[in-house]
Amino acid sequence: MTPISAKDSTVAPAFDEVGLHYDRLTGMSPGYAAQLRSSARVLTGMLARRPAPGEEPLQIADLGCGSGASTSALLAALRETGSPFRVEGVDGSAGMLEAARAKEWPDSVSFTHAQAEDLPDAGTRYDAVFAAYLLRNVPDRDAFLHHVWRSLRPGGVLVVHDYGVAGRPLDVAAWTALSWGIIIPSAAIVTRKRPNLFTYLWRSVLEFDSDEQLQERLTRAGFTDVGLRPVPGWQSGMVRTLWGRRP
Numbered sequence: 001m002t003p004i005s006a007k008d009s010t011v012a013p014a015f016d017e018v019g020l021h022y023d024r025l026t027g028m029s030p031g032y033a034a035q036l037r038s039s040a041r042v043l044t045g046m047l048a049r050r051p052a053p054g055e056e057p058l059q060i061a062d063l064g065c066g067s068g069a070s071t072s073a074l075l076a077a078l079r080e081t082g083s084p085f086r087v088e089g090v091d092g093s094a095g096m097l098e099a100a101r102a103k104e105w106p107d108s109v110s111f112t113h114a115q116a117e118d119l120p121d122a123g124t125r126y127d128a129v130f131a132a133y134l135l136r137n138v139p140d141r142d143a144f145l146h147h148v149w150r151s152l153r154p155g156g157v158l159v160v161h162d163y164g165v166a167g168r169p170l171d172v173a174a175w176t177a178l179s180w181g182i183i184i185p186s187a188a189i190v191t192r193k194r195p196n197l198f199t200y201l202w203r204s205v206l207e208f209d210s211d212e213q214l215q216e217r218l219t220r221a222g223f224t225d226v227g228l229r230p231v232p233g234w235q236s237g238m239v240r241t242l243w244g245r246r247p
C-alpha cells in the first residue's frame with residue numbers, strides 16, 4: 001500500500017474513505033468547532049472591505065473545506081459582520097465533499113472538487129482565504145502560498161488554522177500521547193479501516209513547520225501583517241491560527 005504523503009498529493013484521496021465518518025470523529029474532539037470559529041473570527045476581523053447589503057458581496061474561499069466544518073465556522077463569523085458574502089469550499093476529496101454537500105447550505109455557499117494547489121490562477125478575486133488543516137498537506141507549501149497570494153485582492157487576507165508542535169518538547173509528547181492513545185484507536189473503531197490516514201496525521205504534525213518557520217513562509221510568499229496565536233482551549237499548544245495580508 002502506498003504510504004500517504006503530502007509530497008505526492010495522496011492526502012486528499014485518502015480522505016475519501018473517511019468522509020462519511022469525519023463529523024463523528026471531529027465531534028469526539030472537544031472544542032474542534034469552537035476553535036475553527038475563533039480562527040474564522042480572526043479572518044472576519046481582518047477584512048479590508050465591509051460591503052453594505054446590496055453592495056458587491058465578499059468573496060471567501062475555504063480551501064480544504066472537507067465535510068464543511070470550516071465552512072460552517074466561516075458562515076457563522078461572516079453572518080456576524082452583516083456584509084453580503086459568497087463562500088466557495090474547495091476540496092480534493094470526493095468523499096469529503098459528498099459529506100459536505102449532504103448538509104443544508106444557503107445559496108451563498110458552493111463547493112468545488114479540486115486540489116487547492118491546482119486552482120486556476122484567476123487572479124485577485126478573493127477578499128479572504130481560509131485554510132483549515134490544509135497547508136500541512138499540500139506538496140509545495142511555498143508555491144501554494146504564493147498561488148493563494150496571487151488569488152487575493154490587494155488588502156485580502158489568508159488565515160491558516162492547523163496543528164504544530166515543532167520546537168516544544170512537551171507539546172510533542174502531548175501530541176504523540178493524544179494521537180496513539182485516542183485519535184488513532186478511535187478512528188480505527190469508527191471507520192473500521194486501517195488507520196493509515198491517522199498515523200499520517202500524527203507523523204505530518206510532528207514534521208510540520210514551527211511557528212517561526214510558518215511565519216517566515218508567509219513573509220517569503222509576499223504577505224505582510226503576518227501573525228500567529230495558539231487557539232484558545234485545551235489544544236492551545238497543538239493548534240494555531242496564522243494570518244497574513246496581501247498588501
Ligand SMILES: C[S@@+](CC[C@H](N)C(=O)[O-])C[C@H]1O[C@@H](n2cnc3c(N)ncnc32)[C@H](O)[C@@H]1O
Nearest residue numbers: 012015064066069070092093115116132133137
Ligand atoms: C483534516 S480535513 C479538514 C477539513 C475542514 N477544513 C475542517 O476544518 O474540518 C483536511 C481536508 O483537506 C483536504 N485536502 C488535503 N490536501 C488537499 C489538497 N492538496 N487540495 C485540496 N484539498 C486537500 C482533504 O481532502 C480533507 O478534506
